[in-house]
Amino acid sequence: MASKNVGLQEIQLLQCFQQDRILSYDNNQLRVAIIGHINSMSALLILERAPFSTYPDQISQTIRKLSNVKSLGTNDIYYWYVAGTSSYLDDINVDTSQYPHDLKVNLIYPCTEQHIKKYSRQVPRIVVETPEIYREKVLPYIIRQRELDTLIWIWNIIEGKTEVNDVIFRTPIGQEADEGFLLLPDLNWDRSTKENLHLLALPERRDIWSIRDLKKKHLSWLRIMRQNLLEATVRTYNWLEADQVKMYVHYQPTYYHFHIHIVHVAMDVGKTMAVGKAIGLELIIEILEFMNGDQEQGIEQMTLHYTVGEASELWQKVFEPLKAKADGIDPPLR
Amino acid sequence: MASKNVGLQEIQLLQCFQQDRILSYDNNQLRVAIIGHINSMSALLILERAPFSTYPDQISQTIRKLSNVKSLGTNDIYYWYVAGTSSYLDDINVDTSQYPHDLKVNLIYPCTEQHIKKYSRQVPRIVVETPEIYREKVLPYIIRQRELDTLIWIWNIIEGKTEVNDVIFRTPIGQEADEGFLLLPDLNWDRSTKENLHLLALPERRDIWSIRDLKKKHLSWLRIMRQNLLEATVRTYNWLEADQVKMYVHYQPTYYHFHIHIVHVAMDVGKTMAVGKAIGLELIIEILEFMNGDQEQGIEQMTLHYTVGEASELWQKVFEPLKAKADGIDPPLR
Numbered sequence: 008m009a010s011k012n013v014g015l016q017e018i019q020l021l022q023c024f025q026q027d028r029i030l031s032y033d034n035n036q037l038r039v040a041i042i043g044h045i046n047s048m049s050a051l052l053i054l055e056r057a058p059f060s061t062y063p064d065q066i067s068q069t070i071r072k073l074s075n076v077k078s079l080g081t082n083d084i085y086y087w088y089v090a091g092t093s094s095y096l097d098d099i100n101v102d103t104s105q106y107p108h109d110l111k112v113n114l115i116y117p118c119t120e121q122h123i124k125k126y127s128r129q130v131p132r133i134v135v136e137t138p139e140i141y142r143e144k145v146l147p148y149i150i151r152q153r154e155l156d157t158l159i160w161i162w163n164i165i166e167g168k169t170e171v172n173d174v175i176f177r178t179p180i181g182q183e184a185d186e187g188f189l190l191l192p193d194l195n196w197d198r199s200t201k202e203n204l205h206l207l208a209l210p211e212r213r214d215i216w217s218i219r220d221l222k223k224k225h226l227s228w229l230r231i232m233r234q235n236l237l238e239a240t241v242r243t244y245n246w247l248e249a250d251q252v253k254m255y256v257h258y259q260p261t262y263y264h265f266h267i268h269i270v271h272v273a274m275d276v277g278k279t280m281a282v283g284k285a286i287g288l289e290l291i292i293e294i295l296e297f298m299n300g301d302q303e304q305g306i307e308q309m310t311l312h313y314t315v316g317e318a319s320e321l322w323q324k325v326f327e328p329l330k331a332k333a334d335g336i337d338p339p340l341r
Numbered sequence: 342m343a344s345k346n347v348g349l350q351e352i353q354l355l356q357c358f359q360q361d362r363i364l365s366y367d368n369n370q371l372r373v374a375i376i377g378h379i380n381s382m383s384a385l386l387i388l389e390r391a392p393f394s395t396y397p398d399q400i401s402q403t404i405r406k407l408s409n410v411k412s413l414g415t416n417d418i419y420y421w422y423v424a425g426t427s428s429y430l431d432d433i434n435v436d437t438s439q440y441p442h443d444l445k446v447n448l449i450y451p452c453t454e455q456h457i458k459k460y461s462r463q464v465p466r467i468v469v470e471t472p473e474i475y476r477e478k479v480l481p482y483i484i485r486q487r488e489l490d491t492l493i494w495i496w497n498i499i500e501g502k503t504e505v506n507d508v509i510f511r512t513p514i515g516q517e518a519d520e521g522f523l524l525l526p527d528l529n530w531d532r533s534t535k536e537n538l539h540l541l542a543l544p545e546r547r548d549i550w551s552i553r554d555l556k557k558k559h560l561s562w563l564r565i566m567r568q569n570l571l572e573a574t575v576r577t578y579n580w581l582e583a584d585q586v587k588m589y590v591h592y593q594p595t596y597y598h599f600h601i602h603i604v605h606v607a608m609d610v611g612k613t614m615a616v617g618k619a620i621g622l623e624l625i626i627e628i629l630e631f632m633n634g635d636q637e638q639g640i641e642q643m644t645l646h647y648t649v650g651e652a653s654e655l656w657q658k659v660f661e662p663l664k665a666k667a668d669g670i671d672p673p674l675r
Contacts, residue, residue, distance in 0.1 A: 017412040017415060017420055017422070018410045018412055018422070020420065020448065020450065021407065021410060021420075021422060021446065021448060024404060024448070026397070026400065026401045026404060028397065029395075029397055029400060030457065030460050030461050030462065031460055031461055031462035031463070032392075032393065032395070032462075035392060036392030036393050036395070037371060037390055037392060037393070038393075039393045039400060040460035040461075041400060041404070042452075042457055042460075045450055045451075048450065048451040049450075049451055049452050049453075049457070050448060050449065050450040050451065050452055051448070051449040051450070051452040051456050051457065051460060052404065052446065052447070052448055052449075053446070053447040053448075053449075053460070054393065054400075054403065054404070054444055054445075054446055055444065055445040055446070055447075056371055056390035056391075056393075056443065056444065056445075057390075057423065057442055057443050057444055057445050058366075058369060058370030058371060059366065059370050059371070059372075059373045059388065059390075060441055061363075061366070061370070063360070063362065063363055065441050066360065066363060066373060066375060066388075067360045068441070069388065069441065070358060070360060070375070070386065070388070073355065076352045076355060078351040078352060081351060086351055086354065086355075088351070088352070088355060089391060091426075092425075092426060092441075092443050107394055107399050107402070107403065107426075108391055109390065109391050109426050109443065110388055110389065110390065110391055111388075111389040111390075111391050112355065112386065112387070112388055112389070113386070113387040113389075114354065114355060114358070114384060114385070114386055114387075115384065115385040115386075115387075116354065116379055116382065116383075116384040116385070117379075117382040117383055117384065118376075118383050118384055118385040119383075122385050123364065123376055123383070123385065126364050126365055126374035126376075126385060126387070127364050127365055127374075128364065128365035128366075129365070130607065131585075131606045131607050132584045132585065132606065133584045133585070133586065133587060133606050134584065135623075250466045250467045250468065250664065251465075251466065251467070252467065253467060253616065253617055253648070255616040272465045272466065272467050272617070272648055273464065273465050280615040280616050281614040281615060281616075281619075282587065282589040282614050282615075282616075282619045282620065282621045283587055283606070283621060285615075285616045286616065286624070287616045287617060287646060289469075289644070289645075289646040290620070290645075290646070293643045293644055293645070294628055294631075296643075297628075297632050297633060297634075297638075297642065297643060298631050298632070298633065299631060299632065299633030299634075300631075300633075304631075308631065309627045309630075309631060310623070310627055311623075311624075311627070312621060312623040312624070314587070314606055330584065
């Protein structure tokens with residue numbers, strides 16, 4: 008009984024909170040800290056969006072009780088909405104429009120197997136790519152990917168055939184030799200929220216497919232490229248200072264034309280910028296700088312640990328069979 | 342008018358969604374993908390918690406309308422709650438207990454200036470720490486930090502004086518020389534959610550303060566340590582496989598006794614695992630392996646780019662004055 012009373016007192020405390028000002032937002036604005044007072048003493052309140060329930064029935068209930076739904080737009084089979092989480096859809100006496108939207112909702116309809124695969128739980132694994140595994144297993148995979156014409160969209164952009172309007176900055180087409188590059192907004196950037204700035208830099212040269220191709224001889228090219236990217240970025244977005252720009256690359260990348268991610272330093276991104284997937288551009292430069300051996304030595308000789316999804320071809324065709332072999336068991340047939 | 346009708350049709354579409362099963366959760370369960378159907382065709386629905394409003398009035402309203410508040414516990418000035426976002430606190434006719442909690446709420450009362458500083462907006466900057474800046478500015482800062490007795494809690498744990506119950510695994514105290522280490526759960530891990538597993542590994546040796554102290558001569562120590570940590574982790578948590586374990590270190594770290602973060606590979610963490618703050622343990626090993634020079638060469642000679650908050654001492658006392666000097670302006674007086 009005592010604990011129940013304590014609980015009530017604590018809830019009353021919360022009800023007495025008087026807001027003074029918002030201190031900060033965190034985690035992509037999913038958490039907010041507010042300073043205020045209770046009975047003339049300072050109090051700090053932190054509100055945080057809670058995880059969704061893992062009970063399917065509760066998720067069903069949430070969907071049934073979506074309130075104040077607003078359609079933001081559609082494109083083909085894709086629909087975007089915002090909504091509130093609680094109820095009263097059916098109660099016409101309640102004006103739900105006054106409640107802020109606390110959910111984003113996407114609908115894909117009708118959807119395909121590809122969509123289902125994309126949104127299915129991707130169990131990640133950490134793999135160990137030795138120089139031998141790279142040469143014998145991963146490089147042939149990369150060559151196959153490139154032969155699938157997966158890079159045509161990039162050639163089109165580099166040659167100025169498509170997405171011309173999307174290009175934020177580019178050196179004169181074909182004039183700068185190895186130093187030629189262009190900047191595009193990443194698909195995930197809304198192009199207006201400053202702290203979510205996310206650009207992709209594509210060099211014009213086509214002989215570097217991933218960080219595995221970077222050698223000591225590319226050091227001065229990398230340094231000039233980095234400087235050019237930094238200058239082009241802060242010139243294009245003059246509200247941005249050079250020490251607010253973060254650059255990194257992915258390994259494995261999504262496609263095998265070397266590209267650099269450029270983001271605002273305050274950006275909160277989860278997996279895309281995490282150890283095991285991303286490496287800072289400056290760290291790569293330093294690794295090459297202090298690497299022993301001649302100008303032909305490079306990242307190729309290192310053993311790289313990185314994350315892959317169990318649904319990926321790299322896992323299923325390269326690393327899972329290697330793991331099964333090491334464990335002395337047959338890999339599952341695919 | 343046409344667009345309004347389209348909007349209505351789209352909302353009706355959403356209302357017809359029939360849930361089949363949950364496909365996946367993402368972003369620490371703040372996003373959920375559900376497969377279902379509408380009129381016997383497959384449909385995929387993605388629900389995502391929306392960012393909080395940036396309008397102070399809307400935040401006030403959210404606080405005023407907290408519903409179904411439940412106290413989870415208190416400790417001194419700290420209070421934890423869960424709550425719903427919408428209203429009816431005052432309407433005794435509505436049973437709000439049926440609505441799931443979609444907010445986590447923390448209250449600190451009364452709070453101090455330290456709390457306010459901690460939760461104030463931390464504007465991050467990327468700094469360039471050359472070997473010279475490290476030796477002349479950062480190392481003296483680190484020495485000052487160590488002289489402030491900030492490591493006593495670590496000595497106590499290492500010597501078995503405190504937090505004995507929290508230690509998950511340790512080698513026999515003082516018996517393993519440089520190979521001695523212990524594993525603790527990170528404060529942010531609830532110790533039950535598998536995918537949020539987060540451990541800290543503390544070596545017993547006290548001569549390595551950060552990655553800046555790691556040299557080629559430490560390679561075999563690092564490799565043995567890594568293997569021991571991996572084995573201790575999967576032995577302690579037998580639901581975990583070795584290729585689901587990610588290890589990384591921070592630079593700058595929070596305290597200057599070398600320590601390694603061990604997390605589940607599926608864990609979504611924002612800044613703590615991001616480029617500019619975290620480096621994979623295996624990458625450090627490879628950097629040292631391929632570094633030119635003798636056994637005394639190490640990370641000390643590299644230029645490191647990393648993120649610091651503008652409120653940090655490192656920014657205010659080291660990097661901001663350097664930036665101001667480079668810009669030819671006087672740094673603000675502090």
